[in-house]
Amino acid sequence: MPKKILMAGNIAIAEGAILAGCQAYFGYPITPQNELLEHMAKRMPEEGRVFVQTESELAAISMLYGAAAAGCRAMTSTSSPGFSLQQEGISYMAGAELPAVLVNVMRGGPGLGNIGGAQGDYFQATKGGGHGDYRLINLAPASAQEMMDLTMLAFELADKYRNPVVLLTDGFLGQAMEPVIIRQPVTELPDKPWAITGAAGRPKNVINSFEMEPANFQPRVSLLLQKFERIKQNEVRYQGIHLDDASLVIVAYGSASRSALTALKMARQKGLRVGLLRPITLFPFPYQILADLAQKVSDFLVAELSSGQFIEDVKLAVGLDKRVELASQYGGVPLAPETILETIERMSKVTIGR
Amino acid sequence: MTLDTPELDTVLYHKPEALEDYPFHFCPGCGHGIVFRLIAEVIDELKIKERAVCVASIGCTVTSYHYFNFDGLESAHGRAPAVATAIKRCRPNLVPFTYQGDGDLAAIGTAEIVHACARGENITTIFANNAIYGMTGGQMAPTTLLGMYSTSTPGGRQPSRAGYPIRVCEMLSTLDGPAYVARVSVHNPAAVRKAKQAIKLAFRAQLANLGMSLVEVLSPCPTNWRVEPVKAMDWLVEHLLPQYPLGEYKVIPAVADLKKESRRA
Amino acid sequence: MHEELIIGGFGGQGVLFIGRLLAEAAFREGHEVVFMPSYGAEKRGGTVWCHVTISDEEIGSLFITKPTMAIAMNSASLIKLEPMMKPESLLVVNQSLAPQEISRADIQVVSVPANDLAAELGDSSVSNLVALGALLAGRPVVPLASLTTALEGMPAKNKELLQLNKRALEVGYTRAQKDAVPHGRR
Numbered sequence: 001m002p003k004k005i006l007m008a009g010n011i012a013i014a015e016g017a018i019l020a021g022c023q024a025y026f027g028y029p030i031t032p033q034n035e036l037l038e039h040m041a042k043r044m045p046e047e048g049r050v051f052v053q054t055e056s057e058l059a060a061i062s063m064l065y066g067a068a069a070a071g072c073r074a075m076t077s078t079s080s081p082g083f084s085l086q087q088e089g090i091s092y093m094a095g096a097e098l099p100a101v102l103v104n105v106m107r108g109g110p111g112l113g114n115i116g117g118a119q120g121d122y123f124q125a126t127k128g129g130g131h132g133d134y135r136l137i138n139l140a141p142a143s144a145q146e147m148m149d150l151t152m153l154a155f156e157l158a159d160k161y162r163n164p165v166v167l168l169t170d171g172f173l174g175q176a177m178e179p180v181i182i183r184q185p186v187t188e189l190p191d192k193p194w195a196i197t198g199a200a201g202r203p204k205n206v207i208n209s210f211e212m213e214p215a216n217f218q219p220r221v222s223l224l225l226q227k228f229e230r231i232k233q234n235e236v237r238y239q240g241i242h243l244d245d246a247s248l249v250i251v252a253y254g255s256a257s258r259s260a261l262t263a264l265k266m267a268r269q270k271g272l273r274v275g276l277l278r279p280i281t282l283f284p285f286p287y288q289i290l291a292d293l294a295q296k297v298s299d300f301l302v303a304e305l306s307s308g309q310f311i312e313d314v315k316l317a318v319g320l321d322k323r324v325e326l327a328s329q330y331g332g333v334p335l336a337p338e339t340i341l342e343t344i345e346r347m348s349k350v351t352i353g354r
Numbered sequence: 355m356t357l358d359t360p361e362l363d364t365v366l367y368h369k370p371e372a373l374e375d376y377p378f379h380f381c382p383g384c385g386h387g388i389v390f391r392l393i394a395e396v397i398d399e400l401k402i403k404e405r406a407v408c409v410a411s412i413g414c415t416v417t418s419y420h421y422f423n424f425d426g427l428e429s430a431h432g433r434a435p436a437v438a439t440a441i442k443r444c445r446p447n448l449v450p451f452t453y454q455g456d457g458d459l460a461a462i463g464t465a466e467i468v469h470a471c472a473r474g475e476n477i478t479t480i481f482a483n484n485a486i487y488g489m490t491g492g493q494m495a496p497t498t499l500l501g502m503y504s505t506s507t508p509g510g511r512q513p514s515r516a517g518y519p520i521r522v523c524e525m526l527s528t529l530d531g532p533a534y535v536a537r538v539s540v541h542n543p544a545a546v547r548k549a550k551q552a553i554k555l556a557f558r559a560q561l562a563n564l565g566m567s568l569v570e571v572l573s574p575c576p577t578n579w580r581v582e583p584v585k586a587m588d589w590l591v592e593h594l595l596p597q598y599p600l601g602e603y604k605v606i607p608a609v610a611d612l613k614k615e616s617r618r619a
Numbered sequence: 620m621h622e623e624l625i626i627g628g629f630g631g632q633g634v635l636f637i638g639r640l641l642a643e644a645a646f647r648e649g650h651e652v653v654f655m656p657s658y659g660a661e662k663r664g665g666t667v668w669c670h671v672t673i674s675d676e677e678i679g680s681l682f683i684t685k686p687t688m689a690i691a692m693n694s695a696s697l698i699k700l701e702p703m704m705k706p707e708s709l710l711v712v713n714q715s716l717a718p719q720e721i722s723r724a725d726i727q728v729v730s731v732p733a734n735d736l737a738a739e740l741g742d743s744s745v746s747n748l749v750a751l752g753a754l755l756a757g758r759p760v761v762p763l764a765s766l767t768t769a770l771e772g773m774p775a776k777n778k779e780l781l782q783l784n785k786r787a788l789e790v791g792y793t794r795a796q797k798d799a800v801p802h803g804r805r
Contacts, residue, residue: 006646006654024444050443054436055469062433062466066409066440069427070448074440092430176681177639177654179646196441198448199424200404206419207427208410255681262679334682 007180009147009173010036013077013103016151018043019185022101023072024050026063030079031115032171033105037077050074057082061089061102068098069207071195073155077103079171080113080121083129090164091130094224095209099158101151102136103167105174106305108332116332117172117255119305125168126283126313133221135228137165137235138282140253144178150280152183157235159190161227168282170305172255172334237280238289242268246275248347249293251314252303253279256335260303263340272348282310290317299347300324303340323347370394372403374423383583385573386414388540389482389549390421393451396554397424400561405449409438411463413455414488432463435470438477449560451478457487460496460520467526467568474531474565478556481522481568484575485594492578496520499597503580519597523570527603533565535604539572539595541587552602555613564608572598620650622760623683624671625703627696628713633747634692636773638669641751644761644769645673655681666695673760688758690750691717692733709757711795713750729757729795736790745787752791763792 007015014036017025025044027037037053044051050067054060060076067074078086083104093100106121108114123129126138137157139150147169154165196205211217241264243249252260257278267274277293279286294300300318302311307330315324327343329335369375372394378387397406408426410418411434419426425448429437434452441450459467459481470477486504487493493506497519501510511519527535534556538549549571556567572594574586581589605613624641628634635656642654650673657668670683685705690713691697697717704710706725715734731753733746755763767785775781 006643006652024440026440050440052439052443052473055465058433059436059466059469062430062436063440063443065429065433066427066437067444069437070441070444072444074444088430089433092428096428172655172681175656177642177652177656178678179652196407196425196427196448197445198405198407204419204423205425208417208419210416210428212417258678259680259682261677265679336682336684337680338684 003182004179005182006177007144008035008175008177009141009144009169010105010175011039012144012147012180013151013167013169014039014043015182016148017075017101017155018047019148019183020152020155021073021186021189022049022075022155024063024067024074026052026054026060026067026074026076028054028057028060028078028082030057030082032107032117032174033077033079033103036103036105036174057085058088061086064100064102065089065093065096065098068093068100069096069196071192071197073159073189075101075103077105079105079107080109080118083121083124087124087130090136091132091134092209093164094130094134094136095132096207097162097224098164098207099162100164101154101158101167102164103151104169106168106170108330114332115171117170117174117305117334118330118332119170119254119256119310120307120330121168122282122304122306122309125166126285134224135231135283137161137163137231137284138168139165140168140280140282141173142254142257142278144173144176144180147173148180148183152186155186161231163227163231168254170255171332232284235281236284236286236289238286239278239280241276241278243275243277243293245273246297247273248299248301248344249275249277249297250301250303250340250344251277251279251290253282253310254305256303256305259335259337260340262337263303263344266337266341267344272344274344285313285317287313287317290314291319294318294322298322301327301340301343301347303327303335305335306330370398372397372406372423374421376420378421379417380414381577383574383576383586384414385484385540385571385575386482388546389480389571389573390418392546392550392553393453393480394422395550396557399554400557402449402557402561405447407438407441407448407450409434409441409450409452411452411454411458413458415453415455415482416489418453432458432461433466434458435463435466435475435477435479439470439473439475442475442477449478449557451480451557453480453482455488456481456483456485456495456497460522468529471526471529471566471568472531474533476560476563476565478560479566479568480553480556481570482573483522483570483598484573485519486575486578488575488578497522497598499593502593504578521598523568523603526568531566532568532604533606534559534567534602534609536568536602537570537572537598537600539590539600541572541574541590545600555609555616558612559609562608562612564606570598572600620760621674621676622672622688622758623686624673624688624690624754625668625683625686625700626671626690626692627666627668627700628692628747630665630667632667632692633744634667635669637690637747637751638671640766640769640773641761642671642673643772644765647769648761648765650675651678653678653681668696688754688760690754692747692750693717694719709754711750711754711757713746715746727757729753731791731794733791736794737787740783740786740790742783745783748784748787749791749794752788752793753795756792756795763788
């Protein structure tokens with residue numbers, strides 16, 4: 001019997017990383033992810049692995065770059081303002097094709113914002129965030145169990161594509177305690193013949209993201225773009241609930257999808273045929289799944305903890321002829337199921353498109 | 355008078371094995387090439403080419419990894435000490451060193467170098483100080499002298515507007531973490547020999563797990579100083595040396611013991 | 620079963636501890652649970668909340684907007700909780716620190732002088748467990764024995780404190796079961 005225990009989301013991420021064979025962790029204190037850093041401070045040395053509390057998020061991402069370059073599975077975790085600081089190193093890692101896991105336990109922004117949960121870093125995380133032409137794989141857990149499972153998947157995908165992977169979550173999921181089944185540890189880590197391990201018995205290895213001549217650099221970027229296309233083809237993940245008979249589909253990820261699930265149940269009790277589509281990968285975004293749904297559904301309701309970021313991708317997927325409405329909170333305020341339900345009821349009274 | 359000439363097949367001076375057969379792209383009279391050669395000689399002599407890792411930083415030496423015949427990587431501007439920290443922590447058998455300029459280390463990367471020193475990371479930093487930004491075209495560096503011309507201090511650096519130069523060795527040697535901090539120069543052969551001794555000691559300190567070692571090398575930038583290469587050496591002596599005195603700023607007892615050992619040897 | 624509990628009080632009253640304890644016990648009983656602590660900048664004495672959802676179905680929202688149960692450990696939290704309560708819900712009030720009248724007539728109120736009872740046990744810091752015991756008497760979401768088992772699994776400073784905690788639970792439970800004090804004028 002696998003062990004099942006009650007665990008906070010932040011701790012589930014930390015333990016998931018350890019199970020996935022994370023050899024090094026670097027972090028700087030910031031609420032609401034401190035439990036993760038503190039847990040790693042205790043657990044990584046216990047496991048004989050590397051833990052460094054860094055002088056800044058800039059140093060954390062640079063250490064992550066160094067550890068990834070050295071061929072180690074490595075992770076950093078932060079929250080929104082720290083994630084902004086990390087954009088520099090993230091762009092370098094994407095350019096140098098270094099695999100690593102970045103956790104962003106989002107909080108209210110912009111600016112210093114506050115320590116409530118939010119999803120306001122959606123654009124930043126999924127569209128690039130740093131300079132240059134690159135994308136990051138983005139995984140969006142919606143429970144403590146997924147905090148563990150998707151952290152483990154993040155390490156797999158990072159190595160598979162030699163690309164940084166973001167675990168994009170929020171302060172609410174980070175703090176919430178839920179039952180978590182402890183997974184089996186990963187015992188075999190992939191070979192990384194490209195890594196910085198010392199030029200003994202092989203030609204030297206060089207890790208960089210730089211070509212002086214634009215004509216030489218463009219082919220390199222083209223290879224990156226081809227990789228992102230492969231990711232789009234192969235790695236879309238989502239969960240659908242009651243989609244078969246739905247006349248209105250809520251689209252939500254992360255903790256917003258939890259409020260959406262409650263709203264869905266309330267709506268179904270009132271006889272409203274509501275479904276839920278929950279993207280698990282935000283990049284690659286499940287455009288095609290939504291486009292297919294839009295063949296039979298005209299009403300979409302986007303629930304997000306930001307002021308209308310995620311909705312842009314939904315609109316892009318379903319097309320301009322569909323009704324897409326927003327139920328949102330932002331600035332660190334949780335999204336009440338009742339708020340979503342009100343929008344469902346309003347939309348259901350005045351139907352369009354059928 | 356007869357000249358005592360060596361046999362023709364006796365090699366007196368050769369390219370270190372740790373250097374690639376790859377042309378330096380530096381300007382004529384630049385000091386970086388000298389320092390690179392010294393590092394390569396030291397790596398040969400210590401027989402650590404298979405463990406050495408060059409952590410290049412941003413500036414004229416961004417492609418350092420091209421010149422060395424061992425593993426190397428690029429790092430973001432100023433972040434090389436953090437990158438080297440992770441490499442050493444993850445693979446303690448490797449011998450990472452950062453090669454950083456004055457803009458990289460003493461401006462944008464102050465936090466990273468200070469904290470790598472404070473943690474006493476077991477890495478080595480070679481800090482080339484030419485008191486100017488090279489690659490971007492001669493703007494004021496944190497080490498630019500008062501009154502010195504740069505493209506961003508057109509009337510000369512005025513403290514009222516642009517503050518004062520930073521003395522890196524003096525500052526970092528106040529910390530408990532570093533094992534060895536020294537300032538050397540490459541303005542003449544004697545200075546070059548001393549510079550090599552310091553670089554070698556810095557690497558030996560790392561190999562003995564003694565903590566952070568940093569060697570600041572005063573290095574000419576004739577292009578951006580706007581003087582001829584030979585005159586740049588004189589300019590360095592005349593202007594940089596008074597502001598940045600050469601010498602060892604921190605030598606912990608264990609490093610002093612290493613020095614004694616090499617004198618005996 | 621589907622219960623949604625909010626606990627409110629001062630920092631230091633052990634609000635998070637009893638929420639976590641109940642969540643742990645319910646989890647061990649085989650229910651789905653979510654324990655959602657409120658968190659804020661580190662400050663002693665500020666208002667602390669936690670939300671505990673216990674269900675036999677997959678739990679959606681992490682937060683509770685209309686609680687089916689609540690514990691008000693102080694006056695400030697009672698003021699916020701009373702209007703939120705779902706009709707027919709159970710509100711446990713720590714009468715020692717929240718003596719005000721309650722106007723809602725459509726909810727069940729259990730008042731216990733939790734601090735006074737805890738003080739009688741020798742340590743007013745276990746008032747939280749007195750209140751939790753009272754909640755269980757009002758609505759047996761988990762067996763009392765399951766709570767004491769869970770208590771043994773929680774980090775405790777020492778054995779004596781563990782025993783004291785158990786006694787506090789029992790005192791609250793017994794008091795609420797036998798002679799719940801009518802709270803003010805209903």
